[in-house]
Amino acid sequence: MPDLPPRFARPGPAGFAIAAGALALVVSAIGGAGVSPTAFAEGLPALARFLVQAFPPDPSRLPNILGALIETFQMAIAGTAFGVLAAVPFGILAARGLAPGRLVQGAARAVIALCRTIPDLVWGLIFVVAVGLGPFAGTLALAVDTIGYCGRFFAEAMEEAERGPQEALAAVGASRIGIIACAVLPSALPGMIAAALFALEKATRASVVLGLVGAGGIGVELKVAMDLFNYAEAATILICVFVLVLAVEQASQALRLRIIA
Amino acid sequence: MTAAALAAERRAAAASAPPIAVEVQELRKRFPGGQPVLDGVSFAVRQGQSVALIGANGAGKSTLLRCLVRLIEPDDGAVLLFGRPLRPLGPRALRRLRSTVGMVFQRHNLVPRLSVLTNVVHGAIGRSGPGAWAQALAPRAVRAEALACLDRVGLADLADRRADTLSGGQSQRVAIARALMQRPRLLLADEPAASLDPAAGSEVMTLFERLAREDGITLIFTTHAMAHALAHAERVLGLRAGRIALDEPARPALAAQLERFFA
Numbered sequence: 001m002p003d004l005p006p007r008f009a010r011p012g013p014a015g016f017a018i019a020a021g022a023l024a025l026v027v028s029a030i031g032g033a034g035v036s037p038t039a040f041a042e043g044l045p046a047l048a049r050f051l052v053q054a055f056p057p058d059p060s061r062l063p064n065i066l067g068a069l070i071e072t073f074q075m076a077i078a079g080t081a082f083g084v085l086a087a088v089p090f091g092i093l094a095a096r097g098l099a100p101g102r103l104v105q106g107a108a109r110a111v112i113a114l115c116r117t118i119p120d121l122v123w124g125l126i127f128v129v130a131v132g133l134g135p136f137a138g139t140l141a142l143a144v145d146t147i148g149y150c151g152r153f154f155a156e157a158m159e160e161a162e163r164g165p166q167e168a169l170a171a172v173g174a175s176r177i178g179i180i181a182c183a184v185l186p187s188a189l190p191g192m193i194a195a196a197l198f199a200l201e202k203a204t205r206a207s208v209v210l211g212l213v214g215a216g217g218i219g220v221e222l223k224v225a226m227d228l229f230n231y232a233e234a235a236t237i238l239i240c241v242f243v244l245v246l247a248v249e250q251a252s253q254a255l256r257l258r259i260i261a
Numbered sequence: 262m263t264a265a266a267l268a269a270e271r272r273a274a275a276a277s278a279p280p281i282a283v284e285v286q287e288l289r290k291r292f293p294g295g296q297p298v299l300d301g302v303s304f305a306v307r308q309g310q311s312v313a314l315i316g317a318n319g320a321g322k323s324t325l326l327r328c329l330v331r332l333i334e335p336d337d338g339a340v341l342l343f344g345r346p347l348r349p350l351g352p353r354a355l356r357r358l359r360s361t362v363g364m365v366f367q368r369h370n371l372v373p374r375l376s377v378l379t380n381v382v383h384g385a386i387g388r389s390g391p392g393a394w395a396q397a398l399a400p401r402a403v404r405a406e407a408l409a410c411l412d413r414v415g416l417a418d419l420a421d422r423r424a425d426t427l428s429g430g431q432s433q434r435v436a437i438a439r440a441l442m443q444r445p446r447l448l449l450a451d452e453p454a455a456s457l458d459p460a461a462g463s464e465v466m467t468l469f470e471r472l473a474r475e476d477g478i479t480l481i482f483t484t485h486a487m488a489h490a491l492a493h494a495e496r497v498l499g500l501r502a503g504r505i506a507l508d509e510p511a512r513p514a515l516a517a518q519l520e521r522f523f524a
Binding site: 187 | 356
């Protein structure tokens with residue numbers, strides 16, 4: 001009988017070289033990022049002071065905070081809605097086999113990549129310059145970010161749609177748009193809705209931070225509280241944000257399970 | 262009988278015979294990097310005739326069926342449907358022509374998340390356009406016609422059901438109703454019973470034959486089941502090595518020859 005094969009394959013020279021290279025990259029990154037255990041240890045008392053001052057949270061401005069929280073969520077919903085609507089045509093144009101030509105497909109993919117690679121905070125800065133301070137700038141930033149996120153997933157969901165119904169629709173004489181409307185979109189819909197709900201979760205988290213660059217929402221309240229060392233109020237804001245994000249995530253997960261089933 | 266009398270009789274028979282519905286001339290198709298799948302296929306089918314197309318796996322039956330409506334573009338040769346050559350047709354004219362040719366697939370190819378009625382309404386897309394994208398958008402007459410087509414296949418009571426909740430046999434009957442919704446003159450079926458159990462397969466084939474006969478539809482179906490070929494077709498065409506190697510009327514005596522053909 002032959003010997004049992006070893007539990008782990010011995011890596012070859014190339015494997016060793018890749019592992020050593022990856023380790024060197026991580027070590028150099030830690031050095032370059034200024035990671036310092038001493039500075040962390042020295043910062044612990046300051047962190048403890050923040051926590052002591054933050055608790056118990058101060059609910060005196062709760063009505064204002066809740067108002068800002070609602071505005072934040074409204075930004076997230078409106079930005080996601082606009083972004084999802086715009087992502088559908090971009091997704092169709094970017095999907096292999098659905099785009100009317102390679103040039104159009106390339107252009108659509110480039111737009112989606114541009115929307116995705118620039119962080120939402122930077123889009124916030126750009127739209128504050130364009131439309132001024134306030135929630136509209138944040139909504140636009142979230143919409144563009146959603147186009148980048150959903151456009152890619154929508155295109156993938158449409159590319160993976162079953163071919164059989166598409167062939168059947170082509171056989172009955174449907175046009176390209178007819179095939180997309182009747183066969184591709186219904187097949188891709190569960191994936192698209194799941195992506196849209198993830199986008200809403202992402203937008204809810206992002207909308208909190210957008211206030212830091214003046215693009216509206218509860219981030220403005222958080223920044224003012226932190227700047228004034230009003231940590232107890234900041235703690236109230238963080239708890240409100242935590243509850244909102246958690247509620248959106250739970251609702252989104254429940255909806256996804258229901259739709260995919 | 263003299264030669265002249267024989268020729269006169271043949272001319273008279275040809276004059277009284279139904280016109281040609283499908284004419285295939287020297288059709289050739291080779292997929293990149295492979296052997297020719299179709300290597301000079303020629304045959305003609307008269308209107309109202311039902312034809313079984315048989316052959317081993319990979320013989321080119323499905324490819325041939327798809328070439329008949331240019332779902333696959335042939336490399337060479339010609340296809341004429343009701344005397345009209347397909348090759349010169351532009352996209353719009355091709356769609357119009359396809360809308361009159363019903364096609365039923367082995368995997369049924371219904372849109373799974375949509376209702377049974379919407380899937381049948383899709384059969385009217387060629388003539389009704391976006392009005393037939395969904396039963397909710399369709400005019401009352403289109404919806405009523407779709408329900409009548411479902412009734413003909415015995416599934417009118419399942420109109421509201423989602424297509425992905427149907428059994429295999431039901432699903433294939435809905436696909437047949439969708440094809441009927443096209444008001445077809447020609448029905449092409451690619452191994453319509455292959456994914457079904459024997460009883461459901463037999464039911465589906467009987468339904469095909471009955472509907473085609475009732476409406477005077479020309480029927481071409483591919484099959485591996487000799488029993489289906491002999492029971493439900495008037496004529497059997499056999500494909501081998503990309504060519505028509507058998508062309509016989511379907512009769513019980515053909516069974517032995519078909520056994521040899523598949524051997």
